[in-house]
Amino acid sequence: MGQTPKPGYRRFYDINGWSFVASALLLIATFLVYPIGKSLWMSLHSGQGTLVKFVGFGNAIRLTSDPIFMRALTNTFIFLIIQVPIMIVLALIMASLLNMQNLKGRGFLRTAVFLPCVTSLVAYSVLFKSMFSYDGIINASLIKLGIISHAVPWLTDPVWAKVVVISALTWRWTGYNMIFFLAAMQNIDKSIYEAARIDGISATRRFLSITIPMLKPVILFTTVTSTIGTLQIFDEPFNITQGGPGDSTLTLSLYIYNLSFRYVPNFGYAATVSYVIVILVAILAFFQFHAARERD
């Protein structure tokens, strides 16, 4: 004790400190800063493979008249707007059910709901694909139960294909978000609920007026991370539908893949599309934080 902290500039020139962080900085510079800078530079070029020329904002202008990009953007937003709210609401409901004190087998149920999260993205996508195939188990069971009379073309119809991708995403990620809500619910002071009960407040009202407001920061967090995840969605459409039928499940990330590996390689244009995702993530996160800010 008794030692005063060093002033800022002294700390800045402290060789020991720098040598401690040097290796980390070096790694960050090599694997983070350099690729980001390089991809920005790349996005100003266009061409075929290694035959590229500087086009400045040419790629960005091309985006505005690219019908596939527009479809990929639309699909990504459809996934985002439909899937994220469904998942967050489901996760909230599941979390509050699993948080009930008198529920039997809580440990087992919590594990069961969380389990999809530990499966590999590719493995579960392939499984969904086989389940929803024309002769798959879903069609077979629905016909057996008499719910449908003809097999539903799950993966070959533009609308159903989206439904399958959204169901897959919801199955995979609901448990993950549920864990955050569950953890946060257990931190809410029980005395608040007791007081509400004494005042004769109904269970639904307690959920809406106590639980949800108390969970606001966690809901914000899960919404932001889910939004980012959905904007980058690649594994599911790639493995389940290959972006088809037509372009009905083509997402921005899948389009980047196609531009780089399926079509005549145009890495510059692909980099431009990837910056679109970056910008979208930034804008949406900003709005979400803005909407959830404390109004005092």
Place this chain on the structure above:
Amino acid sequence: MNFTKRTVIKAMAGLVLASAGLMTATAASAKEVTIWAWDPNFNIAIMQEAAKRYTAKHPGATFKIVDMAKNDLEQKLQTTLASGVTKSLPDIVLVEDYNAPKYLRSFPGAFEPMSGIVDYSGFAKYKVDLMTMNGKVYGLPFDAGVTGMYYRKDYLTKAGFSEKDMNNITWDRFIEIGKKVEVATGKKMLGIDPNDNGLIRVMMQSGGRWYFDKEGKLDIKNNPALKAALEIQAKLFKAGIVKPTTGWPEYVGVVNNGDVATITTGVWITGTVKAEKSQTGLWAVAPTPSLGIPGSVSASNLGGSSWYVLSGGKEKAMAIDFLNEIYAKDVDFYQTILQSRGAVGTLLASRSGKAYSEADPFFGGAQVWQSFSDWLSKVPSVNYGMYTYEGDAAISAQLPALIQGAPVDQLLESIHQQLSAQIK
């Protein structure tokens, strides 16, 4: 702090691994030709046979044949070529014909020209044309994708059709037959994967056209073959004789488990069809159905690939010598791979070999190879250009509308627009 420690350890481990990798790479490079290809039952097995023949004459040569999924191989090749670091690339790589012009043009200097060494006049002209750029020929032509219609004789007989009824039919007739087959057997006529436009390309090429004309200009709006192909695709779905499938395993699965009566595709499917031994004698092969428009023939092509030597390869001289000696000269080799794998080579001399005239008990003792060889000479030559997959994507985008009955001319307009925006 914890983070730093972990990353440093990781980096050190990475360095150790990398140097270990380098050492093994240099140790193994003594006259070893590395080859990348896909499909263990076809390309890999054929390459192993070729390597065996070469090492018998050149005892010093060794081969490392790497089996990769087609998508993985293309992704790895494309990324590595783009990065410019060619050290990790093999000496020989298998490239699909549709991709060849795209690689040759996008990565100049990456592939080694072989004109002057290999006698290309001995190969089918369409193969040589698509690997020629600026007067130089790259790659060694390998297999043909000449198409035929494979069908289940037992199903067709049950519906009242003989083998003669299946010869040289049009797609309209195919649909009529298909409706009767479904009534008689309850089986669909064919499987279609809506994400794979192979069949549309087969139909279009049988009409002598492609997404691009001979000069490489976009040929969509006034392309009668493409228009007819799209109309037939719509009719097939409307007639209810299509079993929709997704992905390659499912597409061939419906053939092997007897869910569909026919499959029209490249000759390389033979091995897959024959894989279901219990169906021996039940299959027959007929010419590809024709479009029924002026200029269309009962023969087409789908896929096919060739071997390319990379300029950055360490053993490229030996790789070229190997390809030249086996694939360009050894007629007996082509007889072996035809019989064991069903590979129809594009070396013209190989077709006079005796394997081509042999009967196949799986197809009820028919001389199927002779038929494919005859059809191969009828395949209309088209200029694939470098944008096949862009063309496919443009078609795919309109398929849902097509099946719902949208007018084809309007769809061709949309396809034209998307494609012209895409090929800048």
